[in-house]
Amino acid sequence: MSKLYVIGIGPGGQEFMTLQAMQALKESDVIIGYPVYTDLVKPIFPDKEYLSTPMKQEVERCRMAVEAACAGKTVAMISSGDAGVYGMAGPVLEEAEGKDVEVEVVAGVTAALSGGAVLGAPLTHDFAVISLSDLLTPWEKIEKRLDAAAAADFCIALYNPSSHKRADYLQKASDIMLRYKDPETICGTVRNIGREGQSCEIMTLQELRDTKVDMFTTVFIGNSQTKKLDGRMVTPRGYKHE
Amino acid sequence: MSKLYVIGIGPGGQEFMTLQAMQALKESDVIIGYPVYTDLVKPIFPDKEYLSTPMKQEVERCRMAVEAACAGKTVAMISSGDAGVYGMAGPVLEEAEGKDVEVEVVAGVTAALSGGAVLGAPLTHDFAVISLSDLLTPWEKIEKRLDAAAAADFCIALYNPSSHKRADYLQKASDIMLRYKDPETICGTVRNIGREGQSCEIMTLQELRDTKVDMFTTVFIGNSQTKKLDGRMVTPRGYKHE
Structure with missing residues (x-):
């Protein structure tokens, strides 16, 4: 065969x-x-x-x-x-x-992992991966998933956060996040992961809402415990004190 | 440095x-x-x-x-x-x-990806990764995430699905899934991924509920579109017809 x-x-x-x-x-x-x-x-x-x-x-x-x-x-x-x-x-x-x-x-290293490594350790706890592309998925379904993941305090990796036709989708997604997540929640973006011109940025959820990204960017949204340490995005392993 | x-x-x-x-x-x-x-x-x-x-x-x-x-x-x-x-x-x-x-x-290949490759393609669409270990996370928080991920039709990978002290956690998690997901939802388990004695099984959510797994197992729960094709677990890329 x-x-x-x-x-x-x-x-x-x-x-x-x-x-x-x-x-x-x-x-x-x-x-x-x-x-x-x-x-x-x-x-x-x-x-x-x-x-x-x-x-x-x-x-x-x-x-x-x-x-x-x-x-x-x-x-x-x-x-x-x-x-x-x-x-x-x-x-x-x-x-x-x-x-x-x-x-x-x-199997290979998906952007949630390779981009996470660039930022530090954003996905050390439970996380959800959601694509904002509505090419094959109704937008209502994507909204429902964003809402559910934010309400349950998941760390979130967003794939396909933008395109020419969907320039405001990251803003829409951030507004759904802001229903549940603090505007000061630590977020990050990584562009051109593992390629020439790789760049990353750490910011708050409120700042992410007004950030323009392109289709070569992966977006990370922290949970309630995520913090910025020495310029890296770090989600602790748990909620109880070790 | x-x-x-x-x-x-x-x-x-x-x-x-x-x-x-x-x-x-x-x-x-x-x-x-x-x-x-x-x-x-x-x-x-x-x-x-x-x-x-x-x-x-x-x-x-x-x-x-x-x-x-x-x-x-x-x-x-x-x-x-x-x-x-x-x-x-x-x-x-x-x-x-x-x-x-x-x-x-x-970065490296996490069990959601390596185990997914063994089963076929269970995580081709939006997915959530949830650990059932309550060592560092209150069980109520884990339950809330299971509920949210099931309600929003995510594909789900469960890490640490069992241990001696938590023998019934997969059953508890499956019962939460069954609030929203069809009992016939396609699920899979992979044990000893990438190691000697690797094995996998595909079953329905109802069957998963009554399956015993150990700490070397990763569990996959499909979304409403996931199917079994030639003995593999496959989630289609979207909801609309291509």
């Missing part, structure tokens, strides 16, 4: 890949992904066959991957971050259903 | 470490961690100085790490999974506050 790897390559640079991801890429004949991600891998494995489709054609990309595997090739479908979290593992498994292809998912 | 790395080494085997984690370990003079984790690293880097404290003495372990760094050594504090998620990055940054030590956090 042919093998189809779905690989999370982490935030960008090769150093964030796992050894397992490197090995799976090495074993593959064909590497498929969004051009930005295949361009990251090409210099490491120049002799592979590369396939790609433009953004938003993920289903077509999965079809290509399953087809190449059915033709007997070992295939790697790559996602940035983790393979599962808003990644390609889901759609690939749906596309491969019932076909003669063995799908192996190779 | 001395360097203190806090490194997430992933679920177990060396293949789940990032190249960055390997490099940071290589640069370190001293490696500190819970014995189970230092034992995983020793065969790869046999010539380092190893320090360790028993379980539950995390604060003492952080003190040792900061002390060694202040003495001029390059130090690596290792956590399983990610360095941040219920890991040592938080307490190390607290301990290092105001001291002449540069703390660098090296």
